[in-house]
Structure formats: structure tokens, C-alpha cells
Amino acid sequence: MKYNFDRLIDRTNTNSVKWDLTDQVFNKDKCLPLWVADSDWETAPEIKEAIKKRVKHGVYGYTYPSYELKEVIKKWVKSHYSWDIKTDWIVFANGVVPSINISIRALTVPGDGIIIQTPVYLPFISTVKNTGRQIVDNQLINRQSYFEIDFDDLKKQLNNENKDSCKRARLLLFCAPHNPVGRVWKKEELNKLNEIVLENDLVLVSDEIHSDFVYGDNQHIPAASLSKEIADKSITLMAPSKTFNIAGLSSSFAIIPNKKIREKFLSIKDHLVGRGNIFGLTAMKAAYSRGNEWLQAQLKYIEENIEFTTDYIDNNIPVVKYSKPQGTYLIWLDFRSIINCSETLNNQLVTEYNVALEPGNWFGESGAGFLRMNLATPRSNIKKALESIKKYVKKVECNYE
Numbered sequence: 001m002k003y004n005f006d007r008l009i010d011r012t013n014t015n016s017v018k019w020d021l022t023d024q025v026f027n028k029d030k031c032l033p034l035w036v037a038d039s040d041w042e043t044a045p046e047i048k049e050a051i052k053k054r055v056k057h058g059v060y061g062y063t064y065p066s067y068e069l070k071e072v073i074k075k076w077v078k079s080h081y082s083w084d085i086k087t088d089w090i091v092f093a094n095g096v097v098p099s100i101n102i103s104i105r106a107l108t109v110p111g112d113g114i115i116i117q118t119p120v121y122l123p124f125i126s127t128v129k130n131t132g133r134q135i136v137d138n139q140l141i142n143r144q145s146y147f148e149i150d151f152d153d154l155k156k157q158l159n160n161e162n163k164d165s166c167k168r169a170r171l172l173l174f175c176a177p178h179n180p181v182g183r184v185w186k187k188e189e190l191n192k193l194n195e196i197v198l199e200n201d202l203v204l205v206s207d208e209i210h211s212d213f214v215y216g217d218n219q220h221i222p223a224a225s226l227s228k229e230i231a232d233k234s235i236t237l238m239a240p241s242k243t244f245n246i247a248g249l250s251s252s253f254a255i256i257p258n259k260k261i262r263e264k265f266l267s268i269k270d271h272l273v274g275r276g277n278i279f280g281l282t283a284m285k286a287a288y289s290r291g292n293e294w295l296q297a298q299l300k301y302i303e304e305n306i307e308f309t310t311d312y313i314d315n316n317i318p319v320v321k322y323s324k325p326q327g328t329y330l331i332w333l334d335f336r337s338i339i340n341c342s343e344t345l346n347n348q349l350v351t352e353y354n355v356a357l358e359p360g361n362w363f364g365e366s367g368a369g370f371l372r373m374n375l376a377t378p379r380s381n382i383k384k385a386l387e388s389i390k391k392y393v394k395k396v397e398c399n400y401e
């Protein structure tokens with residue numbers, strides 16, 4: 001085997017948020033952490049090599065993203081998502097969350113409504129609140145653990161003359177593939193959403209950080225790639241950070257076809273974010289030009305992890321329902337038939353069984369009774385976590401009897 005995703009690498013004492021901050025977050029310093037969305041394996045060898053080469057040079061002054069890097073990104077976006085972009089649409093940043101912040105500040109004013117679709121990645125919620133904008137929550141519909149966009153509710157909320165935030169909704173913050181529910185949105189769904197964006201003169205800010213993690217017949221389609229009209233009203237956010245496990249190198253990019261929107265984005269960004277990180281940009285170029293073989297091997301391993309997890313749950317803990325990920329490496333577990341409070345769930349799992357997942361209520365109210373589990377880890381860790389969850393569920397069920 002060319003790449004060994006089974007290898008256990010000790011990440012403790014490496015300033016890893018996932019492994020070293022569990023004492024601060026969950027009051028437990030030695031546990032199996034399957035919460036934060038990064039992977040537990042080494043990045044692609046091509047990326048390691050490129051960084052080593054750059055380190056060897058020894059001079060790390062101010063840097064900037066090269067034209068060649070833009071060309072490499074353009075090729076990746078074309079070959080992976082069939083989208084023809086122009087190099088001057090690409091704007092670099094130090095992360096997708098900072099770019100969400102920048103987009104909101106550039107395109108809306110305090111008091112404006114921002115549409116989000118909960119349950120969703122926490123910074124979607126906190127960024128809207130922290131910037132003084134108002135959340136317009138278009139909750140996803142849960143059809144027996146298959147999540148869908150509630151288009152009727154979205155239209156209703158946008159037509160709501162009585163609610164100030166809805167009247168002033170300016171921006172739809174979209175997550176594709178969706179964290180935590182793992183949906184890869186279909187073309188028909190995206191077309192419907194785009195139509196609503198255009199009819200209501202919104203801007204679509206689409207967080208596509210998980211776009212390289214899609215399985216089976218699912219295909220990631222950037223919403224903005226579907227028509228010239230929607231491209232003109234959009235910001236698409238992407239990064240190699242999840243794909244190649246280099247989140248600590250803080251590098252991402254936005255695709256902004258409309259010049260006016262791009263200039264607004266840049267006018268905020270240039271005052272907040274520097275020109276770039278040498279190692280992040282070096283890694284990005286190596287990833288998108290030479291990392292595809294490693295990525296395909298990683299995807300195969302994660303897909304097998306997903307199968308392993310769903311088989312285990314079906315056979316051993318059928319009371320736990322799950323949304324089988326079409327994309328991302330995260331699985332959204334529904335414990336509501338035994339317990340409704342995610343914090344209690346997670347606390348008990350951490351304290352008594354040494355496993356930390358991510359409490360569902362961090363993703364909004366509709367996440368109560370859910371936990372999100374990260375499957376980008378060696379299978380032996382997943383087995384250990386599932387065995388602990390099984391014991392925990394048994395104990396809770398016994399207490400009910």
C-alpha cells in the first residue's frame with residue numbers, strides 16, 4: 001500500500017486543537033477526540049516535500065500568491081468541478097471562516113438578515129451574530145435522516161413583510177457539501193436555490209471547503225457554476241485545508257466573478273488579512289498540482305470508514321440513526337430516541353467512555369439530541385469509539401428499564 005491511513009500518529013503535545021484542547025473544551029485531557037474537522041494522518045508526500053524544500057531556503061520574508069498558483073487552481077476547479085473560472089476571479093485569504101466574515105462585512109450592514117440553514121457549522125451562526133447582522137434561519141427538513149432544503153419556508157420567510165430581518169435579507173450563506181448533515185446538493189436543488197437568490201436580489205456566499213469529499217455517484221457542483229447570472233451574484237469559498245489536512249497552514253481562496261463584489265471583498269480583506277503565508281501557499285500549489293493520487297487514496301479509505309461505521313451501527317446500535325454522508329468526512333448521529341440533550345450525551349461519553357464527539361446543539365437548536373463524529377481517522381480509532389458508544393447506549397437503555 002503506497003499510503004498508510006491505518007497508521008496511528010501521536011498528535012498529543014503538538015498544539016493540536018483536536019487532541020490537545022479537550023481538557024479546556026470537555027474537561028478531559030486524555031480521550032479519543034473525534035470532534036474538530038481535521039484528519040489524523042499525514043498530508044500527501046508531495047506537500048511535505050514542497051514545504052521541506054521551502055524551509056531549506058531559510059528566508060521567509062513577505063510573500064504573495066503567484067500567477068502559477070492561480071493557474072493550478074483554475075485547472076483543479078475545471079477538472080474536479082467542471083467549472084471554467086478566470087484567474088482574476090481568484091482572491092486568496094487566510095481561511096474560509098475569515099472569508100465568511102469578510103463577505104458579510106463587505107456586502108451587508110448591521111441589522112441586515114443573513115440566511116443560514118441549520119443545523120450548520122457553528123461559525124455560520126456566530127459570525128452573523130458577532131457582526132451585528134440578524135439570522136434568518138431556513139432550517140433543513142429532516143426526512144428520516146435525509147436532509148433537504150425547505151424551499152417553501154425560504155420563500156415564505158423572504159416574503160415576510162412583518163419581520164424586519166427577512167425584509168432586509170441580503171445574503172444567503174450556503175454550505176456545500178453540508179456540514180454536519182453530509183448532503184451533496186443535487187443540480188435541481190441548486191438551480192431552485194439559485195432562482196430564489198436571483199429573484200430576491202441576494203448574494204450567495206457558498207462555503208465549499210468540503211467539496212473534494214464526495215462519494216459514490218455524488219458530484220460536487222459549485223452553485224455559482226450553474227449560470228452566468230448566479231456567478232455574478234456569488235462568492236465561492238474553497239481551500240485545500242480539509243482535502244489535504246493542512247488546516248494549520250491557514251490558506252484558502254475565494255472565487256468572485258463579479259468585479260464590484262470582488263473589489264468590495266478586497267477592500268475589507270486588505271485591511272484585515274496579510275498577503276499570505278509562505279508555507280500555506282507552497283502547500284496549496286503542491287496539493288493542487290501533484291496531490292490528486294493521494295487524495296483518491298484518502299477518499300477510498302474514508303469511504304470504507306463510512307461503510308464500516310454504518311454497518312457497525314446497523315448491527316450493534318440500531319437505536320442510533322444516522323445521515324450517511326454523501327460528502328464530507330463527518331457523520332451526523334441522531335440519539336433522540338434515547339436522549340434529547342447533546343451536551344449531556346457528549347459529557348457522559350467523554351467522562352465515562354473517553355470519547356469526545358461534537359455536541360449537536362453547537363450547530364443550532366435543531367441539533368439537540370445529535371452528535372457529529374469525525375471519520376477521518378484510522379479505522380481502529382473508529383472501532384474504539386463505536387464500541388464505547390455501544391456500551392454507553394446500552395447503559396442509558398438499561399437505566400430506562
Ligand SMILES: Cc1ncc(COP(=O)(O)O)c(C=O)c1O
Pocket residue numbers: 037094095096097098121175179207209210239241247252
Ligand atoms: C463548513 C466549514 N467551513 C469552514 C471551516 C473552517 O475553515 P477555515 O479553517 O479555513 O477557516 C470548516 C472547518 O471545520 C467547515 O467545516
